[in-house]
Amino acid sequence: MKSKFIFSSFLIISVILTYGQDKILMEASNSIKIDELKEKMYTYSSDEFDGRGTPSKGQQLAVEYLVNHYKNLGIQSVKTDTYLQAVPLQFEEKPNISLNISGQKFIYYQDYVSYLNGPDREYKSEEIVFIGYGIDDPNYSDYKNINVKGKVVVAFGGEPKDKNGEYFINGKNKSKWSILRQEIDNKKRVARSNDALAIIIIDNYLHSRYSGRYKNSDIGYSEKRMTLSNNKENNFHVLLFPEKFKNFLTKENLAFDMSFEKNIEKFSADNVAAIIEGSEFPDEYVVLTAHLDHVLPRNGKIYNGADDNGSGTVAMLEIAESFALAKKIGKEPKRSIVFLHVTAEERGLLGSKYYTDYEPLVPIKQTIANLNMDMMGRADPERGIRNLNYVYIIGSDVLSDDLHDINIDANKYSNLELDFRFNGIDHPDQFYYRSDHFHFIKNNIPAIFYFSGVHQDYHEPTDTAEKILYEPYKKRVKLIFHTAWELANRDERIKLK
Template sequence: MKNLLILLALIFLASCSLVKSKSGEDAIQYKNIEKHIAELSSDKYMGRMPMSSTEQITVDYIAGQMKEIGLDPANKESYFQEVPLLAVSSTIANTLDFETPKGILKLDKMVDYVTFSRKMEAEQSLDQSELVFAGFGITAPEFGRDDFQGMDLTGKTILVFVNDPGYGTTDTYFKGNTMTYYGRWTYKFEEAARRGAKGCLIIHETGPAGYPWKVVANNGETTKLYLKPENGYNDRCAFEGWISKTAAEKLFASCGITFDEAKKQAVQKDFKPFALPVKVSGWMKSTFETNTSRNVCGLIRGSKQPDEVVVYTAHWDHLGVAATVNGDSIYNGATDNASAVSWMLEIARAFKSGPAPERSVLFLSVTSEESGLLGSGYYAEHPFFPMNKTVAVINTDVMLFMGKFKDVMLTGSGQSELDEWVRREAEKQERYIAPDPNPDNGMFFRSDQFPFVKQGVPAIYAKGYVDAEKFGKEETMKQVDRYWKETYHSPFDEYHPKTDDLSGIVEDAKLLYHVGANLANSTEWPKWNEGSEFKAIRENSRK
């Protein structure tokens, strides 16, 4: 009888635990996710541009929801972390002019070229700047790659391909079709500046870039945001920008080589840079405004290890009001990224409805992702919890309104042990893990987990993506492709309640709530896998 009573007591306790765990999941409701998406993507918010007239109502809405859910202010007594920003508004020349052996080649702004500059000088110009073809603009000793070979680039402009030499290859050079950080346009501008170049022009191609030219053009003369500098960005190039593939084809042809020949040279392991018989001229005029934007942050303090934290991130910003397309100039950002803010808020609600976590859990809705991960980057440099006390970061971005998915797509899969934490919960939903179908896009480096990753924190970037239940794989990928071509970063990224299906976001929120709860109630520290470029950073920080 005694043993029977003990057994019944254990069963009762286990059932209570399951009920509590389920109660957290049950708090994630379609109606709440829909409410947040509909609100934040409405025209009232004018595209949620940081430092615009609608930033205040945006961050107030998110902070208000955090307070209503029951989160504590994460930044002492505040739900906000101020992020000092520099806003740069530029006008560029109608044409960027190239003096070539076959005459003057004029590239039209927005159609053929886009340039910008963060240097805090009112006027910038290229005046007969020598043009150097520098392959992919990469210095990567671990791959035996130096696209500059000691060339003096002072006052010169470099022309480089987007992505890295592994793209489109069948071998293992770099990481094949999986983009490395060297393939990111942000890296190329940074490296050009380190090499002393005055300008850096990246050749756009839709496949290697991961988005069509119109995304570049729509962002042409819009206000750009950067973290406020102490040196006026005097260490950056005067001209950073893009030219279209069509423009590059004309430019190479004027020098007596084809686009394909130039690409073939650039992918060679022994590539050496060379000066083109071309000089480039153009100008920009800029105005500057310094101000602060805000990250929004709520906290659940851990019951046993409150100094250790699991972080959820989702950026709140979008592109504001920009180029008019079919009579609409408000870039509402429903999928990008009202969807993930809603996902994060409802995960927070689940935590407050379920058992208290043993580790702390931070919910961080960051500013200025669209301008280069500025809000998450600022937090990573000014964290509330040290990076070596941050167990993991769980992020998502651009959640599509296609209903439930059979898959859980992991961006950056294979990097860390966190893949297994996600797989276990995915199986409970009878879903399977899918790798990123477009690893060449470098999405792992393009969202708000990456500033944490650079400091060694293992990251999850996960969502349903490749296999929607109602469509199947083939049709799902057709719709995904259509989204990137027609909706992404356009005024058409809106919420349509009659046709959009948010049930997949509900499922993803439940799944990643459980992943985060498992981490928050564990004493484990997930590790980077062997071969990850971030493994050593983490190990050194945890010593």
């Protein structure tokens, strides 16, 4: 009898506890309200912040606004003494570069473009070595028994397939040796670690992508591009050539002579990072991201960037409020939650790249998931005027089935149509590569990119606060909140595939 009595009172207590926990969850969830989202949105995309371009006074004001939000909520900074993570950046002008390969001169932009640069000087090599795809992987290497020290290596873009049309390295899937935004960095790293002088990659797509982009810099700085300015990023030359030079560049006995000089202007801009520490697994982290920047004024017009990315930013602020409220009324998350606002996304995902590749503020291996919010407050005209209660989900199943399933289950609180049309890494619109979650996925961290699509006001001065569709937007914010809640509070860390 006694043991039964103990058992039943235990049951009653745990029912009360569970009920209390659910109540706290629902109270936190219900605190996500349209009027609060609106108020923040009108502030964050106001003319005062001047479009939040990188770098600008307006962006600094936006950063201050974010910092004050966390301070007011009593959410601490990730770094001990500051909410700011300074990201070292630079403007690079078009380089003064002359390139001569065995008597043939090459014209910048038209014939080739430099993607990453080493120091200013003359680069001479008596030998250019064709090296296949420039890959060095446990399953496949182009560097076996080849000495490239002091030589320029030439590699094809992409990666090799076997006679069945499958990739040597990952079978049906592309590997880090050909995935956009990973390929060049990886091929550069291997060439550099083999003491090559420089690498040439022959690929029509990469050449046209970057020569076009650098030539007509899209954010009002003609021929000025922005890059990270830390030494590890800029320590080696990567030149991109179109395939019309394939026959020439793979000939034997070619000599390379390049003189290179560039003007740079260094500066820094800030990421903002706050944390609610976990009560049971404080050293496991769910990292939420949204880019804080947009673009500089052009032709006297301010680009308010309400959807891009006031929507992701404000979503995160509101979610932070919900977690802070839950903590206050008795429920801390079991795992730590990091609120990371990143800079310079519009100039090439630079703030997030600096964070993941050079200075993670919490360990990458202990980062269990990333939820990224970017442009999630409007509707995609491509979908027509049917159901606005939808959200595009990108990347959720790439690394973890758990993450995918948790997100779907969390949708019971929002009942959105989860639209996976852009989920594929080979989708021609490339959304998988187009926001900050990509640098997390690249580092083997399961991630979801929440997105509502591009529209006529995308990167126009007309992307303003009154055009946000607040009802579906609120439901999307709740979906992210509940997904983060489950990731942080479930007993087991989510598993990788």
